[in-house]
Amino acid sequence: MLDSLINDSMILLQAVSVIVVAALLISRSRYFAEIMDERATWKNQLVLILVFGIVSIYGSVIGINVLGGIINVRDLGPLVAGLSCGPVVGLGSGLIGAAFRFSQGGFTAPACSFVVTLAGLLGGLVYLCKGRFPSVVFATIFAVFFELLHMMLTLVISQPFDLAWSVVSQALGPMVLANGVGMLIFASIISNVIRERETKKERDSYQLELQKKQAELVVAADIQKSFLPGKIPDLDGFDIAATTIPAKEVGGDFYDFIEQDDNLECVIADVSGKGVPAALFMALSRIILRACAAPQRRASERLRCANKMIVDDSGSATSGMFVTLFFASLNRIDRSLVYANAGHNPPLLFRAASSSIERMDVTGVALGMMEDMEYEQRQLVLESGDILLLYTDGIVEAMNGKEEFFGENRLRSSLAAATELSAQGILDSILRDLNRFSAGAEQSDDITAMVIKVRGRSGSLNQ
Amino acid sequence: MSKMEIIHNLIEDIPVLFVSGKIDAVTSKDLETALIGLIDQNKKFLIINMEKVEFLSSSGLRVLMASLNKLKHRDGDLLLAALQPFVKDVFFLTGASRFFSIYPNQGEAINSLQAQSR
Missing domain, CATH: 1.10.1760.20 (Arp2/3 complex 21 kDa subunit ARPC3)
Incomplete structure (x- = not known):
């Protein structure tokens, strides 16, 4: 059994x-x-x-x-x-x-x-x-x-x-x-x-998505890099430095120099959004601004022309894309500066004579937002020791661990403390201050800045 | 890290989005999805209550501009209410404030729409 x-x-x-x-x-x-x-x-x-x-x-x-x-x-x-x-x-x-x-x-x-x-x-x-x-x-x-x-x-x-x-x-x-x-x-x-x-x-499928994303990051960074000036031009009487530090996902910041006879045109800009779309829009904006160059168009006409071309050619009205851009034309002979500001963070101007800092305010709407926009231009004369600081929002909106912004006030102090240095020295000093402030917090946006320092008149003229 | 929330409401038959948090490169995609969803439902007028929006990046502003243009194209509008100082700065600095109807609070935005339809 x-x-x-x-x-x-x-x-x-x-x-x-x-x-x-x-x-x-x-x-x-x-x-x-x-x-x-x-x-x-x-x-x-x-x-x-x-x-x-x-x-x-x-x-x-x-x-x-x-x-x-x-x-x-x-x-x-x-x-x-x-x-x-x-x-x-x-x-x-x-x-x-x-x-x-x-x-x-x-x-x-x-x-x-x-x-x-x-x-x-x-x-x-x-x-x-x-x-x-x-x-x-x-x-x-x-x-x-x-x-x-x-x-x-x-x-x-x-x-x-x-x-x-x-x-x-x-x-x-x-x-x-x-x-x-x-x-x-x-x-x-x-x-x-x-x-x-x-x-x-x-x-x-998640990994595929991730790989695509990473490939996109590389492409966007390459586009951005290839559209930056290879070197900084020499301009009599001016000391110039510029840099851009792309974020992990690039945001389409750029700067540019365009030489026109006795003038040097300096541009700093920030395209809306991030990644490949922003990088392409940046390339387009840069080319359009150059295409609009003409000897008589010193600032307001240039931005008017660029805005029209961007709106007409890029379909920016549908995509909502735009670029904030500051344009300045420096004259080597009389040291005059003509600028127009299309919705960009106002650059700072340090006046050596009074040791004060002024803002170069917005004079029109960001490019690409709406057709037929007018841009005012302003003119001023630079003196020896004056310093121009052009920057993008990646600097003032950089955050520290406590989620505080670096902000314009800290940037002003940083500039004020470095006025005796060369243009490159000022730039380095500001970036050092920024680094110390953010103390390892992740950089979420491109950081771009340009410093233009007016040299003392040489020999026979003033000194 | 970057967090944003959207609450849909329908007040007097007008879609109102109550957005809170940070509208940055990452979260603006969710805002875009929400706005496109409403626009695809053939809504003409939308209100965004931004009382609790503490940060708006250029990516976020792009999404708002694109939606505004789509709505204006069909004779509608995108109304913004209760902008906080930082957000207001972004609108005024870039000049986008010239294209949007901006109201101090949600109630005034709704009143203005009702006055228009009367």
């Missing part, structure tokens, strides 16, 4: 092991993966029909003694085949199981053959209705109900009824139990694989 119980248990354990191994092998196979990706071909379907067919044959021959009834798990293979791969694979493997069962003979052979075919077909129909493998709970309940149907059909089809009744009444409980548990194992493993694949897909 004990021996046979141990023996039966061993066979049961063996059956469970075979099902687990089969489920693992099938669900990890290339063919199964292809079907999951909705790439069904006659080849992968044929392979899976054969494999699930063999699982069905195994379910017929195993013949486990459970609670006194000899039971089989023949329906399990085709059921899973239908539920996971659709009606073709379900029906195909069901037919293999049916052919084998029919060849075994016995009075329940017609009923059992019919039922195993039905298993594949019904599983496939469920797949079609759901469009995917159902949940583990659904699949298990489905298997239980299918076995109840199996028993009913056996009673209806098999003759004589009395004999069929005695077989069914003994096997009913164990069959439902065995197929239910078998489905639970199979479905759990398949669900796991499906979940893993979905997670992987999400991860892959």
